[in-house]
Amino acid sequence: MKRVVWPWVDVTADDLMIQGVTGIDDDERLRKQQQDVAHKTKREAALPHIDRRRHRVLSRSAEYKTSGWLTTLPSTDNNTGLDAAEFRDALNMRYGRHPPGLAARCDHCNQPLTVDHALCCKRYGLVIRRHDELRDTFAELIGMAWGDAGVRREVVLKEGEEGEGGVRADIVARGVWERQAAASFDICITDPDATSYASKNRSTKSILKQHETAKKKKYRSAVCDSRVTFCPLVVTCDGVWGHDANVFIAHMAHALLEKEGWKGRGFSHRPVGAQIQNRIQNRFAQMQMQKRRRRRKSEVSVQEDSARQA
Secondary structure (H helix, E strand, O other): OOOOOOOOOOOOHHHHHHOOOOOOOHHHHHHHHHHHHHHHHHHHHHHHHOOHHHHHHHHHHHHHOOOHHHHOOOOOOOOOOOOHHHHHHHHHHHOOOOOOOOOOEOOOOOOEOOHHHHHHOOOOOHHHHHHHHHHHHHHHHHHHHHOHHHEEEEEEEEOOOOOOOOEEEEEEEEOOOOOOOEEEEEEEEEOOOOHHHHOOOOOHHHHHHHHHHHHHHHHHHHHHHHOOEEEEEEEEOOOOEOHHHHHHHHHHHHHHHOOOOHHHHOOOOOOHHHHHHHHHHHHHHHHOOHHHHHHHHHHHHHHHHHHHHO
16 A cells, blocks of 8 residues: 655654754753843834835744844855855845845846846746755755765656646655655745735745645655655745754754764754754855846946946
C-alpha cells in the first residue's frame, strides 16, 4: 500500500528550535522578552500615524523578526556581504519606504516600476533569479547536513501526460527524514503586500498556509507514485517562513550540530537555526532590487558620458 509520510505533523517549529538549538538561558530569555515588550509599546504608538502599506510591512517585520540579515556577518565564502547600495535598498524596504533612484517604468512591460511591481513582475527576471538563489542555498545547506552526493536539483517526479503538465521538485535529497529515504522540496516565494492580498487585508499566516496547501495538493499524487516525502518551503519576500519550512530548518539545524567541524563551514557560535534563516534573509536583501540597481547605475553612466561629451 502506498503511503505518504508528512514528517512535520504534530511538531511545532518552536519545539525543535528550543531543544538544544537556541542555547538561550532563562535570564537572557527574560531580558529579551522585556526588550520586546518595550519595543512593542513604542511601535504600537507610532503605527496609527503611517499609511496602510507601511503598517503591514512594519507589523510583519516586528511580529516575525525579519531583520536577521542586519546581524549576519559579512562573508565572502558564503556570499553574505552587502555593498552600500544593497544595504540602503534593503533598509528602505525593511521600513516600507521606496528605495531612492527607482526607475520610472519597468523596462520589460512598461508598467510603473514600484517595489511591489519589481517583486511580482514575471517579465522582470527577479522572480526566477530569487527562486534559483534560494534553491541553490537550500541545496548547499542540505548537502552540508546530509551529504552532497544525495542532493539533486530540478528532479521530475511525474512525467507530463496528454493534457496535463508534469510535476518537478526543486530539490530531492536522501536521508533527510529517514535513512536512505528520498525527500523532495519545492520552493515558493510570495509577496504578502501584493494588491490581491493587501486589498483583502490577508494575514501573513493565512497567505503562507494557502501556498503550502496548494503545493501539497499539487504534489500529493506525484510523491505517492515516486515513494518520496514532500515538504513545501514557502517564504515571503522579506523572509517570513511557513510552518513546514520552519520545521525543516530546525531539523536541518539539528543535523548540522551533529556534524564535526560545523563551525568552520560558515556558522558562528550563535543558534544554528537562526543562522540559517539570517543567511537566507541576507540573500533576499541582496536579490530584491539588483536589476533595478544595475539599471540605475547604467543611467548614471549614460548621464556622465553625455556630460563629458558636452
